[in-house]
Amino acid sequence: MAKQEEGREIQLKGKQNVTGAAEQTRPGPLFTPMVDICETENGITLLVDMPGVKPADLNIDLRENILTITGEISPFEGPDEQDLLIEYEVGQYFRQFTIPELIDRNRIDAQLKEGVLWLVLPKAEAAKPRKINIKSD
Amino acid sequence: MISRYWNLPVYGLRTHFEELDRMKRHLDQIFGQGSEARMSSRGAGVYPLVNLTETKEAYLIRAELPGVTPEDLDVQTTGRNISITGERKIPVDHTAKYHRRERESGRFARAVALPGDFDRDRIDASLKDGILRIMVPKAEEAKPKQIKIK
DSSP states (O other): OEEOOOSOBOOOOOOEEOOSOOOOSSSSOEEEOOEEEEEOSSEEEEEEEOTTEEEEEEEEEEETTEEEEEEEEOOOOOTTOEEEEEOOOOOEEEEEEEOOTTBOGGGOEEEEETTEEEEEEEBOGGGSOOOOOOOOO | OGGGOOEEOOSSOOOHHHHHHHHHHHHHHHTTSOOOOOSOOOOOSOSSOEEEEEOSSEEEEEEEOTTOOGGGEEEEEETTEEEEEEEEOOOEETTSEEEEEOOOOEEEEEEEEOSSOBOGGGOEEEEETTEEEEEEEBOGGGSOOOOOOO
8 A cells, every 4th residue: 555666866955944924933044844745535644844843842733724833943053063064054844734624623643753743634524435325126 | 876976065175166155155245144154055955954063072964854764874984974875765655645745755865075084983873853963073183282382
């Protein structure tokens, strides 16, 4: 079922700065995390790349039908470190999604593993596809 | 794979890129943007993004590698170079319907040239929260030494 795509080389995308009206609560750069969204019969899974974010600094908020994900990247440098080559900046991740009504809000599950957030949004029973048997005499 | 295996930055040599970089910094200063004094802010354009810093005792390399496990990662050293190679695996569920697919998967190779000699036997690498951190202790000759003035 789950198959691995092989033989491809990673293309560098870099961090994407947030464009548009994102309200900032802290100074510093704001990044849009890369995301995969896939839907099965049972629910919607979101995979969000958030390297450098500790579970304690991650915030997932669901209000009305807007899901907001914010993550603070802890500064990587110690006080006595001097920069030689800086390719990535640290700051905050921010992304919002509109969630359909059919999600069972009480069973939403979130896990942060190796800098990737796994967010599972199960569909409510009523929203699952159901096969209807057609009887014939 | 070889073609993407860059060996930047080149310390001590003034390249055309460095000239351009200086010019950009100069212009940034005029227009009041990002005037931080950095040795280089130029990337190699190769995945993963790497930050290199130093203390008196060691060089520190950090790379953003979300979702990469230690088993899929290989860190090697030759001469003054540290190379990071590996594969980022993202399993694809072909029965599911994808609304967004922005995360990249595939193989990667990156080399970082350090500006000084180091002790290759005491290099320490760890992977936490999607960040690879490589601590490279400097060789005695590469450490700063205070010279007494009589």
